[in-house]
Amino acid sequence: MKNRMNLAARHLAAAWLLLLAGCGHGAAQNGLPLRIEISHVVGEAPLRLGDSYKTSAGDGWSAERLRYYLSNFRLRRADSTWFVNPQSADSSRGYFLVDEADAASKQFQIGPIPEGTYSGIEFLVGVDAARNSAGAQTGTLDPARGMFWTWNTGYIFFQFEGHSPQSSDAEHALTYHTGGGADSPARSVFLQFQTPVQVTAENSAELHLYADLSRLFDGAHALRPATLPTAMDPKAAAEVADNSAGLFRIDHIHKLPKAGLAQGQ
Amino acid sequence: MKRSTPWLFALPLLGMLAAMPWAQAWMTAHATPRLQVPEGWPVPRYDFAGNPVTSAGFALGRRLFYDPILSRDGSIACGSCHQQFAAFAHLDHRVSHGIGGVNGKRNTPGLFNLAWQPDLMWDGSVHHLELQPVAPMSNPVEMGGSLALAVDKLRRNARYPELFAQAFGSPGVDSQRLLRALAQFTGTLVSADSRYDRFVKGKEAFTPQERDGLDLFREHCASCHREPLFSDFSYRNNGLDAAPRDAGRAVVSGRDEDQGRFRVPSLRNIALTAPYMHDGRYDSLEQVLDHYSGGIQPSPTLDPSLAHGVPLSPDQRTALLAFLDTLTDESFVHDRRFAETHD
Numbered sequence: 001m002k003n004r005m006n007l008a009a010r011h012l013a014a015a016w017l018l019l020l021a022g023c024g025h026g027a028a029q030n031g032l033p034l035r036i037e038i039s040h041v042v043g044e045a046p047l048r049l050g051d052s053y054k055t056s057a058g059d060g061w062s063a064e065r066l067r068y069y070l071s072n073f074r075l076r077r078a079d080s081t082w083f084v085n086p087q088s089a090d091s092s093r094g095y096f097l098v099d100e101a102d103a104a105s106k107q108f109q110i111g112p113i114p115e116g117t118y119s120g121i122e123f124l125v126g127v128d129a130a131r132n133s134a135g136a137q138t139g140t141l142d143p144a145r146g147m148f149w150t151w152n153t154g155y156i157f158f159q160f161e162g163h164s165p166q167s168s169d170a171e172h173a174l175t176y177h178t179g180g181g182a183d184s185p186a187r188s189v190f191l192q193f194q195t196p197v198q199v200t201a202e203n204s205a206e207l208h209l210y211a212d213l214s215r216l217f218d219g220a221h222a223l224r225p226a227t228l229p230t231a232m233d234p235k236a237a238a239e240v241a242d243n244s245a246g247l248f249r250i251d252h253i254h255k256l257p258k259a260g261l262a263q264g265q
Numbered sequence: 266m267k268r269s270t271p272w273l274f275a276l277p278l279l280g281m282l283a284a285m286p287w288a289q290a291w292m293t294a295h296a297t298p299r300l301q302v303p304e305g306w307p308v309p310r311y312d313f314a315g316n317p318v319t320s321a322g323f324a325l326g327r328r329l330f331y332d333p334i335l336s337r338d339g340s341i342a343c344g345s346c347h348q349q350f351a352a353f354a355h356l357d358h359r360v361s362h363g364i365g366g367v368n369g370k371r372n373t374p375g376l377f378n379l380a381w382q383p384d385l386m387w388d389g390s391v392h393h394l395e396l397q398p399v400a401p402m403s404n405p406v407e408m409g410g411s412l413a414l415a416v417d418k419l420r421r422n423a424r425y426p427e428l429f430a431q432a433f434g435s436p437g438v439d440s441q442r443l444l445r446a447l448a449q450f451t452g453t454l455v456s457a458d459s460r461y462d463r464f465v466k467g468k469e470a471f472t473p474q475e476r477d478g479l480d481l482f483r484e485h486c487a488s489c490h491r492e493p494l495f496s497d498f499s500y501r502n503n504g505l506d507a508a509p510r511d512a513g514r515a516v517v518s519g520r521d522e523d524q525g526r527f528r529v530p531s532l533r534n535i536a537l538t539a540p541y542m543h544d545g546r547y548d549s550l551e552q553v554l555d556h557y558s559g560g561i562q563p564s565p566t567l568d569p570s571l572a573h574g575v576p577l578s579p580d581q582r583t584a585l586l587a588f589l590d591t592l593t594d595e596s597f598v599h600d601r602r603f604a605e606t607h608d
Contacts, residue, residue: 133392133393134393135315135316135393135394135395135396135444136393136395136396136440136441136444136445136448137441138439138440138441142439142440142441143396143399143412143440144411144412144413144416144440145413146411146413148396148399150390150391150396150399150400150403150404151390151400151516151517152390152392152516152517153390153391153392153393153396153397153399153400154392233519234519235519236519
C-alpha cells in the first residue's frame with residue numbers, strides 16, 4: 001500500500017518536473033525569443049483615444065476602445081519552410097490580446113526561435129477556428145475578458161468602438177466587432193522583412209509593427225461611418241475583418257542582444 | 266499492509282450504516298453520475314475526456330447551478346429557471362423570468378441529454394456546452410451580471426475556493442473551472458429511463474393505444490423529432506407564424522432562409538415541460554396537436570413536410586397524447602443526485 005502511494009507520488013513529482021521544464025526556460029536551449037512591439041497610428045502620427053480623425057471620404061471618427069487578438073504566428077525561413085510559434089491546447093500561450101489602453105499588451109514575445117535566417121512573419125488577426133470552438137479557455141482567451149460573443153458563441157477577433165459625427169446610431173456611436181463563425185475565418189496577415197532577420201545564439205530581433213487605423217476605413221474596402229455605423233455579426237463585419245488585416249506594416253526591425261531580452265516579459 | 270488491518274474491523278459497521286435508509290439517501294445524493302451512453306444512442310458531442318467528471322467536480326457544479334451567487338444581485342440561480350420537477354424547464358412560465366422580474370423573450374427549455382446536442386439554445390447560438398452559462402450570466406434580463414463578476418464573487422466567498430481546490434486538485438478559482446464544473450453537472454443530466462425506453466428494450470409493454478400513438482408519431486413526427494433523442498437537431502419552421510416576430514436561427518446565421526426557424530426540440534419529458542414552443546405560446550399538448558392538425562401558418566420558410574398539416578382523428582389525437590406521456594422519465598426528475606442539497 002505504502003509502496004504504491006510512493007510510486008504515485010514519484011510519478012506526480014516527475015510529471016511536475018517535466019511540466020516545469022516544458023513551460024519554463026526552454027528558451028536557453030532552443031533559441032531566443034523574438035520580441036514584437038505594436039504601435040497604433042493614424043497615418044504616421046500615434047493614435048490617441050478620443051482624438052478626432054477624418055476618413056478620405058470626409059467622415060469624422062474617433063476611437064475609444066481598440067482591442068484585438070493576434071495568434072498563430074509563423075516565421076518564414078529563407079528556404080520557404082516555416083517556424084511555427086508553439087501554442088498548446090491547455091493554455092493561451094501564443095494568443096495575444098492587444099489593447100490600446102494597456103501598454104503591456106502591446107509588447108510580447110514569440111518563440112523560442114531556432115537559429116536561422118527569416119524572411120517574413122505571418123499571423124492571424126483573431127483566433128483560429130479550432131480554438132474558437134474548443135470550450136472554456138484561460139489566460140488571454142478567458143471569456144471573462146469580454147472579447148466573447150454569447151449570441152453566437154466565439155471570440156470577438158477585433159473590437160473597435162468610437163464615435164463619428166456622421167454615425168446615425170444613438171450618441172453617434174461607431175461600433176465594429178468582427179468575430180468568427182462558419183463563414184468568417186480569422187484573417188491572415190503576411191509581412192515580408194525588407195532585409196532578412198538573423199536569429200543566433202547571441203542575438204534575436206525586435207519587430208516594431210505599426211497598425212494604422214486610417215486603413216480601417218480606407219483599406220481594401222472603403223468603409224464610411226456614415227453608411228456603416230455598426231458592424232457586429234460575421235456577415236456585416238466581413239469587410240471590417242478584411243480591413244483589420246490590412247492595418248499592419250513593419251516600421252522597423254532591430255537587433256536584440258540576448259542581454260536585452262532578459263528585461264522583456 | 267499491516268497498518269491498514271484495523272480498517273477491516275470498520276467494514277461491518279460501514280455495511281450496517283449503508284443499510285440505513287438515510288444513509289442510502291445520502292449515498293445516492295452524493296454518488297457521481299458518469300456519462301453512460303444508453304444502448305443505441307449516438308456518440309455524445311461533448312467530450313468529457315477534457316473535463317473528467319469527479320465527485321467533487323460534479324458536486325461543485327451542482328452547488329453552483331443552485332446558487333444565486335452567479336447572478337448580479339444574488340437573486341437568481343440557474344435552478345430558479347430550470348426546475349428539476351419540470352425536467353429542468355420552468356413550469357408555467359411562457360418566457361424566462363429573470364433578475365428584477367424582467368421577462369426574456371424565449372421559453373426555458375428542459376435540460377437533459379445536453380451532451381448529445383451539437384449546439385444549444387432555440388436558435389443554436391451556443392456552440393459548446395461549457396460556454397453556455399456565459400449567456401444567462403451576462404444576459405441583462407436573466408442573471409444580469411457577468412462571468413468576471415461571478416468569478417470575483419466566488420474568489421471572495423468563504424467556501425468556494427476550498428471546493429474549487431477539491432474539485433480540480435489545486436487552488437484557484439477561474440472562469441474555466443467554473444464553466445467546467447457546471448458542465449460536469451449539466452452534461453451528466455441524462456434522461457433515458459422513460460416507459461418508452463423500457464418498451465424499446467422489451468422490458469415493458471405498451472397499451473394498444475400507446476402503440477398506435479407510437480406508430481402515428483413515427484409516421485408524422487419522427488422525421489424531425491427523431492428517436493432516440495427525439496430531435497434531429499436541425500432548424501425548422503413548424504408553421505407557428507406567417508410573419509415570425511422572432512427571427513430565430515436567422516439571428517445566428519444571418520440568412521433569410523432561416524427566418525422563423527428554430528431547433529427541433531427533444532420531446533423527452535414533454536408532459537412535464539409546459540408551456541411549449543420557443544415563446545411558450547401553448548399551455549398544453551392538446552393545443553400543440555391543434556396546431557399541427559389545423560393551425561399551420563404558411564410562410565416562405567415553412568417546412569414543406571408540414572405544408573398540409575397533420576390531420577388527426579379524435580382517436581388518433583388521444584393515442585398520440587398517450588404516447589407522448591410515455592416519454593416522461595420519473596427516475597430522472599426524482600434523481601437525488603441532481604437535486605439541490607443543503608450541505
